[in-house]
Amino acid sequence: MAVYHCVLFDLDGTLLDFGAAEHGALLETLEHFGLPATEQTEQTYRAINDGLWAALERGEIRQEKLVVRRFEKLQEELGGTQDPVQMNAYYLAQLAQRADVYPEVENTLRELAEVATLVVVSNGVEHVQLGRLERAGILPYFDGVFVSGKVGASKPSRKIFDAALHSLGIENRKKVLMVGDSLRADVSGGAAAGLDTCWCNFKDAPMPEKEKPTYTITNLEQLFEIVMEKEELANVGNPDKRHLV
CATH class of the missing domain: 1.10.150.240 (Putative phosphatase; domain 2)
Structure with a gap:
């Protein structure tokens, strides 16, 4: 697992x-x-x-x-x-109409989707975010999409995190990781909801003094070593073997 x-x-x-x-x-x-x-x-x-x-x-x-x-x-x-x-x-x-995807996104989601439930939790307008996910071609990797405009609560409020986890029937928050680039919305918000957090520091910003993420990454593919067990890591990039789940 x-x-x-x-x-x-x-x-x-x-x-x-x-x-x-x-x-x-x-x-x-x-x-x-x-x-x-x-x-x-x-x-x-x-x-x-x-x-x-x-x-x-x-x-x-x-x-x-x-x-x-x-x-x-x-x-x-x-x-x-x-x-x-x-x-x-x-x-x-x-x-x-615009879906500018970071280069490593699809490979990251493809690998992680074999070992974990993937969910989007976003501040924004629902039809806009869904449209962009569809155009990017990455919507099928997700088991749920929760957008503030639809949920009625915005990150960092724990209400949007609670809504997502409740809808998915997930109770053990120690096994849930929030990944995002915003220290306030994603890191502080996720921590307040009882989740481990991963800060996407793609711009090499200095480490914050207040908001302390559980992990920090500079590339999404670094999530493999955070999310996966050793046996699962061994199968990354191998099209002939599925990860153990």
């Missing part, structure tokens, strides 16, 4: 390159609504958006308000008069 029977994955910044997807979707949105599709506009939007998502994690704003408010604030900065509701709808439609 694997060391961890269930692995919860964050999506953006962990499996999918959200920066690339956001860049393309935002430029298309700005051009469509006749706004300046410049680097400065993009930086302004990202500062607004990042600030609002941080507020969401602190419980200061609801997600349905956030997704419209970011375009309201952008209009205020640019002096625009476009409908922020329409802008958000268009942006989300463009975002759902």
Whole structure:
């Protein structure tokens, strides 16, 4: 049996390159609504958006308000008069079409799916995240997808973790690992829900002083040695042998 029977994955910044997807979707949105599709506009939007998502994690704003408010604030900065509701709808439609997958993702999921239950736990809009998972071709590897917009709770709230584990009938949290790139949403959130955590430090950031992950990795394939037993590790990359389960 694997060391961890269930692995919860964050999506953006962990499996999918959200920066690339956001860049393309935002430029298309700005051009469509006749706004300046410049680097400065993009930086302004990202500062607004990042600030609002941080507020969401602190419980200061609801997600349905956030997704419209970011375009309201952008209009205020640019002096625009476009409908922020329409802008958000268009942006989300463009975002759902983009699935920029990190290179090692499919191999990692293929190997881990033979020894553990794999689940997505993501902050975001459900139809957008599902669309991106489908386009990326990795949706079949997961036994469940839990998105904050559908669940009604956002990471780091333990409610979204509880909802996922309850739905899957998983009771032993010592055998569950949360994997993600956000120290607050994934590491602190997972730990508060009684889970071991793995920080995806893909950008070689300094080790945090407060949030202490159980593990830290710089490449997703390092999860093999964390999740698998020795016998299972011996079968990694061997197409003729299945892992022991």
